[in-house]
Amino acid sequence: MRYSIIIVIISFLSLQSSAQEGYPELQKYIEFAIENNPNLKAMDLKYQQALERVPQAKALPDPTFSAGIFIQPIETRVGAQKAKLSISQMFPWFGTLNAKEQQASLQAHAVYLKYLDAKSALEMKVTNAWLDLILTDRKIHFTQKRVEILGVLEKQSLSRYESNQTDMVNVLYIQMLKEELISKLELFKDKRETQLVAFNQLLNRDQKTGVITPSDDSFLISSAINMNDTNFSNHNRINSWNKLVESAQYAEKASKLNGLPKLGLGLDYAILSKRSDMDLADNGQDAIMPMISVSIPIFRKKYKAAIKVTQLRQVQFEEEKQAELNQLVLEKQKAFELYKSGLRDTELYQNLLIKAKQSYEILSSSYESSTKRYEEVLNMQQKIWIYEQKQIEAQIKVQKSLAQFKYLDANQSLEKSNSQKVK
Template identity: 75%
Template sequence: MRYAITIFLIIWIGANTFAQVNNPELKVYINIAENNNPELKAMDLKYQQALEKVPQVKSLPDPTFSAGVFIQPIETRVGAQKAKLSVSQMFPWFGTLGAKEQQASLQAHAIYLRYLDARSKLQMNVTTSWLDIVLTDQKIFFTQKRIEVLDLLEKQSLKRYESDQTDMVNVLYIQMLKEELISKLELFKDKRNTQKTGFNKLLNRDLSTDVNTPEDNSFLLISSIANKDIEFTKHYRVASWDQMVESAQYGEKASKLNALPKFGVGLDYAILSKRTDMNVADNGQDAIMPMLSVSIPIFRKKYKAAIKVNEFKQQEYEELKTAEMNQLELELQQALELYKIGIRNTDLYQNLIAKAKQSYEILSSSYESSTKRYEEVLNMQQKIWIYEQKQIEAQIQVQKSLAHFKYLEADSYGATTKNLDNK
């Protein structure tokens, strides 16, 4: 028995001594998600729509053209007026179009910042989903190794039982442990299939596509936080509301300018026929008449209401900005808590693994003299596996918190409105 357990320890230690290799899988998956994720594509299209609104709002109203023919020509001194052509163009008050353009541009920039936030959040979600699969693969690995060792121990125990060197209860005990682990292994495999489906949905690819995880888990040891004091005033989620507040300010300005008179210029062209009964100066000469029009904004309620709406929008966006700041601060605290717990548990299980291995050596050396020691040896061996698995769970927890920190550190510095094809 001791020989079998010693063989297992050699296998187990060798299996967990990984070579240093590059692990580009996660970066590749993030790139695939950024290119394929439907929600991110929808945000891209929403931004493109917002950009197309800018030339719409900054354009002048369409000019109007009219033509009329007199059924009964109107006689004038220089001839009968047969037809009339008119063209006119209205102009809003000075600065109105500029204010509307700024309003639409700021709204588009706010959507662009939300797009950047969605992309950053997608990176975090892909990372955490991938880490969940890494953890499940580690659990499958440990469980398979435990089953292999219990198979070996079961064979050894049966031989010892046949030679009356041990009790049948020891054989049954090993079989019970093995059956329990086989059930757990199937559960882990089912869980991985579900996780794989969710991960592939993030990448918007075939759900049956396999997900690769690294055999080298040394990346789990990288656990330092660059900055715990994060300033959220430039975070995408906050900066987008700043853009919306400024947009509402320009909307208020545009509403005030809309309440001022609008001017129009035009030209009337009258077609005249020559008089045949007499010859007068300018006989039959067509008439051209420049026109000037002014709209008089008498009904003020609609203009006042439009101004008030934009004032309310500014207050609304300020409140939403405050709520976003509060939520980000809460997420920071949660990520920090997750990080601290992961670090503490990593250190805890590192210490427990060392003590469990030491206890295992002591128990295995005195195993031959006691049946009770036999169960203690198995239990201690189980503890080593469990602690090793718990340590990896803690390391995964740390990596998830670091992914969240990376998302929270994203800010809008240098994020200018631009076409997303060039992002």
């Protein structure tokens, strides 16, 4: 009977894993999030707004039309002026509108690059949230199996106690372990509900919608990591600042051109009445007068200040780009640290799990001959339960670091590999 109980325990503690070719559900979740995430939609709307500023920037100022009526007509040789119509159009200095158009276009491009970065970051967030659910599901699975095992052992211990084959303290110890695990199981379930809400919020759907997670190791991927590659020149976060720097350069050019004269063309049309006291050539003929005007930018302080602002903005963007670059390097270093830590812990707990199972078998055999206390057998079984959780935690750490590398490195290729699957 005791030997059969040991076999049941070992079968419950073993975790079957199989490598499968990818997990398509995650990609579906990512695509759904990209289509429905409100923050990403807001970023897209910002980009659409930025695009609409381009035609505004290159547009000419509105023409001016005016009309006037003479209360007392002004007499001229060919008749009295009764009314006057005027229309005029101002033109900025040559190249000003093109500079403003380039400035607005580059600003829109910068917003678009931020949108692409937000899209990549969202993919990483969805992946990490999905991995958190997998981890919690595995912990729930391990704990449920452990509670079931302790339930079987509790019945067996009670039966043995009634037949005076064991002490009551062993029964109480099993009950204590079981109650602790039931409490942890409820904590894991509560945590999963919170994680489920967080995951569904990323997808902008009902918070109670279920999420499919694998029960095997098909979600594990591996990739070659090149820590020496810290070239982020093509990263969207850096390119966005580059576009803003270029935009500020065109803004400086536009500010300089704004300080040059503006040209105006116009036309005056005077309405005349005929003279009745004499017959003249062109009597009462309306007058047309072309007009030209030039603005004189003599107050130079405002133009110099505008140029200075754009120059300072270029320096500001360069500094912010450098800060962004430093942040990317730090993020990659942290991802590499997480990756190495996950690999070490995976190997460590895999070895510890093997030794713990071997120790458990030895202790179980010793317990059969009553040379070891029952508490030591249960403690070793508890270690197996802990090591199984630590192992899956380490595997999740590796997967999260790979998701971070995928986001940080545009050239990073995260290919699923069965032969190099992280164990």
